[in-house]
Amino acid sequence: MIGGGQGSFIGGVHRMAAALDGQIELVCGAFSSNPAKSKASGKDLFLPEHRVYASFEEMILEEKKLPEEERMDFVAIVTPNHMHYAPAKMALENGFHVVCDKPISFTLEEAYSLKSIVEETGLVFALTHNYTAHPMVKQAREIIASNKIGKVRKVVVEYLQGWLSTKLEDTEQKQASWRVDPSKSGIAGAIGDIGTHAANLAEYITNLQIKEVCADLSIFVEGRRLDDDANVLLRFDNGAKGILNVSQICAGEENNLTIRVYGEKGGIIWQQQEPNTLEVKHLDQPTQLLRTASVGIGQAATAVTRIPAGHPEGYLEAFATIYNKFAHVLQDIKAGNEPKAEDLDFPSVDEGIKGMLFINKVVASSEANQRWEALSTEEELVAYS
Amino acid sequence: MIGGGQGSFIGGVHRMAAALDGQIELVCGAFSSNPAKSKASGKDLFLPEHRVYASFEEMILEEKKLPEEERMDFVAIVTPNHMHYAPAKMALENGFHVVCDKPISFTLEEAYSLKSIVEETGLVFALTHNYTAHPMVKQAREIIASNKIGKVRKVVVEYLQGWLSTKLEDTEQKQASWRVDPSKSGIAGAIGDIGTHAANLAEYITNLQIKEVCADLSIFVEGRRLDDDANVLLRFDNGAKGILNVSQICAGEENNLTIRVYGEKGGIIWQQQEPNTLEVKHLDQPTQLLRTASVGIGQAATAVTRIPAGHPEGYLEAFATIYNKFAHVLQDIKAGNEPKAEDLDFPSVDEGIKGMLFINKVVASSEANQRWEALSTEEELVAYS
Amino acid sequence: MIGGGQGSFIGGVHRMAAALDGQIELVCGAFSSNPAKSKASGKDLFLPEHRVYASFEEMILEEKKLPEEERMDFVAIVTPNHMHYAPAKMALENGFHVVCDKPISFTLEEAYSLKSIVEETGLVFALTHNYTAHPMVKQAREIIASNKIGKVRKVVVEYLQGWLSTKLEDTEQKQASWRVDPSKSGIAGAIGDIGTHAANLAEYITNLQIKEVCADLSIFVEGRRLDDDANVLLRFDNGAKGILNVSQICAGEENNLTIRVYGEKGGIIWQQQEPNTLEVKHLDQPTQLLRTASVGIGQAATAVTRIPAGHPEGYLEAFATIYNKFAHVLQDIKAGNEPKAEDLDFPSVDEGIKGMLFINKVVASSEANQRWEALSTEEELVAYS
């Protein structure tokens, strides 16, 4: 693991997700750019001292020297955005598969570069857009693919948080500080941090591509340097229209990621905060509530479900599913087998590039700021008065 | 009553709403442009034959001849949009107060004209944007006015229906046929029919004005002539941003009018389909569920509540509240008193003009279709491949 | 109308319910046992002075003298329980139909007596168990009758309020004071006031009869004289089992009347506070949400629905449905026609008797207090320690 030392949020998430299904064992780490902190973090995790490294470079080089059956199989990169590319590149170039947190990189160019390296090395790269791994997301995708709601016409995806409603970055809060810092986060704030999740979810569920965006980004908290709110109109490649509504200043919201897709014959609604229910609407019959592990659920969802209906699986379980599929792919490769298609159902470099394109175009559209209609012109105001 | 004959939906709504509180009695009507149908409708309603008229012109002239204590006090106009202006104008000019369904008129010019006439005659004009009459809408307005959620930053208002997912206008369905006919409905379809409700609700609850719109209107059902879907970005006069999401092709949706407003310190969520609950979010305390007639409810909401908490009031009750307030204003005027401010809390010609401006500008912005960013340019696609 | 003067809750409810559908007009009243208060109440309601009476006896006798086309058609009795029997009896014996609030009477004997009088006079008697008039209750009854959920096995009905959590009767609160007074309410408190609604709803929806009860009544508020909480086990005539859970001390609850019925193949859930949704569960398909006026709704529910799907109808609308059906029955009788079966679908004296039997038996079972098992006997406690 690279990053994820004491005080990290996402590092612990990756570790729990990797451990859950008993397929992956944490064997080494460079948990911080601060060597002492890396050591301390490794100790907390019961790692032997010699496999806790002072830097990711050291880890990659030293692990490479170990016998194959002993050395790490892959690296998990859980650092802030600006520190994704270098370790991912070096790991791949030294023969290690990679799991990387999103967005894939700091710039679009880095994303293109990683794609090349992945293609050259033939190694496996997983990008943790974890929300697409929920059983009911896979069920929604299957329903839409099977044309049960007809051709898709409208997609409304929202990811609303409220935790940056105040200037949290001025406190010691580690999560906030790097996310609103352009030198670490990139050109976008909310749109990069959670907007990419929302866009990825919309494309995954519908199997459509976002073709055009028209965006209005805002910074509501004074002195902040990156967007904390985004209202975006979407157009999809099949003619569908949509809305992407992303915010980190919706006071009182937690992680309200919700997607609604309407087709010619029906619609689906899925909400991350209650992920085990999928509402399916129909023109010709009453709304149905599909539930994880319950009646009427297809193969893709069932394959990623662990426990019986009514026993909720949550965020960590979906995250673990990405690791679990990734592990099965690696096991097949090790065994000389072709990885199974269903195991390859996790985001990779292509989704990473799409995410970076999305960020760039949303920012460009917002900066252009054209073709807004004022509600009343001066003449109209005269007429009105 | 003008319009609302057999087969009408909104005519019955107005009649039930007017009757509920025992303040208003139906005394006459011109229920249809077809005299025979008008007569038959009047008979169903237990009206004496001589007060069921063949046309609105006849009704206004004949009623005017009756002794004051006997003749109608006001007219209720429940015809399609293109038939609002003429009867409203004639009624006002002959001394009758007016209740009119929304949108106020067929064109913006008619709306301006009605405003002039209302001002000249000094008569009372009510526009039935009924949703603003729900107790919990008034409560939301009071919460925002009292700064409990802080300065408003974001407004998301949606009105989603699915009943026009197919080409219903090709059947005999009376409601559908005029609504999608530009000669009866005006330049807009969904955005005029329900978008104006949504915009009105957003402005009423926040006490802000929509300043700019950026819109993407669509016609999804082949052969239809007016928009059946609208995605609109909003900017408000205080700097708040917003989204207006309106559709009549969201298959499976009924009348899903929902508004969410987020301020610096909290937010509110109200849903028309479950109108007696108001969710109030806070940065510094748990989310609260305010309920009609229950603890913590202010004066404005209490004044429009009829029954104890937990006994749901619905659409008709809110509609009735507009009639009830209108009746109290008329009673005060008759008695020579100044109408009470709280009784004047119903939409009138100004809201009518705003609605027509909103329609015009949304249509203009959508037609302009500028400043969309394609997600990948050709060069980018080359780089990508 | 008898009762329902200024300060009354249920009087206003009956008036709004009667007015809503334009079939019934309030023509006279004896609104209070206090003649001055009766007069004042009548004036508020725009009644001519000579038809506001000082007592129900006066009203019945005077109205009887009026020409038939002028006099009242029926009386609505909205007094406290101990004042149901006398006016109902006198009205019937003088040729007036009766609408009466529930429970039907003060004692079981009175209920039997009313049944005799109704049978002798052939007049129409409606008991306002209003909850059974909701569209989705009728839909639930139809679903169960059509065997869609199979033979009923379990019924859980709850009516939870919290308004009597404190000793409200010691304040001026008019609703509270008579309800907890054995001389006005009868032998039961909560079980009579709302338990009879719950029992009636359970029998109506399932078309089963409660055969046995095993009850534990409590008085939680010190000094109160009638039960404010009831836990009751039920057995039905088809072998189904059930629970009736009624309380007026569930702090924070409003009017949480909820019924769940489970059969061999599925189940239904209906909640009064959100009455337009009916949840239908199935063994072999996902849960469905049936909605008032929407797809998949049968004839009985459709017939009592006024407005399109997604525009909520509530408590008053259901109440109005009883009056509307009652009015149609009276119109048919006047016209010399046989009343329609669907119009006769409202509770009457038989339901009144059942309600009184239910009250009596629940009280008896609770007083008997037998066959409870202590969780540990003394010997067991010894073994345990």
Place this chain on the structure above:
Amino acid sequence: MIGGGQGSFIGGVHRMAAALDGQIELVCGAFSSNPAKSKASGKDLFLPEHRVYASFEEMILEEKKLPEEERMDFVAIVTPNHMHYAPAKMALENGFHVVCDKPISFTLEEAYSLKSIVEETGLVFALTHNYTAHPMVKQAREIIASNKIGKVRKVVVEYLQGWLSTKLEDTEQKQASWRVDPSKSGIAGAIGDIGTHAANLAEYITNLQIKEVCADLSIFVEGRRLDDDANVLLRFDNGAKGILNVSQICAGEENNLTIRVYGEKGGIIWQQQEPNTLEVKHLDQPTQLLRTASVGIGQAATAVTRIPAGHPEGYLEAFATIYNKFAHVLQDIKAGNEPKAEDLDFPSVDEGIKGMLFINKVVASSEANQRWEALSTEEELVAYS
């Protein structure tokens, strides 16, 4: 691990729960009474062959021979009820701590015996009543303990499943077959399998003891030998009353475990299927929705929360919390420290005994079948007709 071989449900749950927090490693197992199946199961779990045993007796004896730092620290017993006592007893007597699935044993006597052995050996025993480990359950307990809802008056606890609506035990379904077999499950079916969870949850949240029960157990599926439905009236040691509603024949229900507690000043509602929300009702302020990891949450809940608000934790996370606390207790014991009080917050032998007492008394009360009141006696029927 003892039990939990291929095809087991609860074995996998225990393994995932134990792995999640990185504190526990599976080192050996006797996964089945069938040695070949035990071996195969161990291989699936990446265990070395020599630590997969043919029987629990073999495992306990062989592991005891290993050096202390190598041998297992504790055993997890995940077998059917009749196979809890023997391995638990042997493990304890050979110096191993125990985690045991619920109910603790086959008979009450076994439960008393285990308590003695635990007390004699001083070893740690955890009983996996997992539902009490949810953050919002701990929050509810804290709220009640702090008197925020006042003295508890009423407790309604329900655990409704539908999976045994048909005679599933006649199929190959492994979970069903032993649960309805008196030789494996004991004297109770649903009341033992899930009723004990419900009773335990009620006592944990309220910190009250159930003092008396009055029960009506049923077998609805023909030919079944143990109860599949239970309606039980409860009385608590502080005078509170309650209802326990348990079923495995509520067709369409999954694992609907819900508890509602009402006190003098408010109430709480918690539902296992959406475990991250706790509804708190008040007499004097609006209902609040408390959410895992969000504002207003106390120490006990926070300590068992892993991820930020709005990222749902579920069944496995709560289960893991029992293992995590158990692991911390063992670590403290190993280090020679006194275990922390907060780590000892998991069910143990006392809760096991209470569960067995509860089962015995409910069965006894139901068999006694006294003091039911028939709704109408013969005389009453005569009077009625």
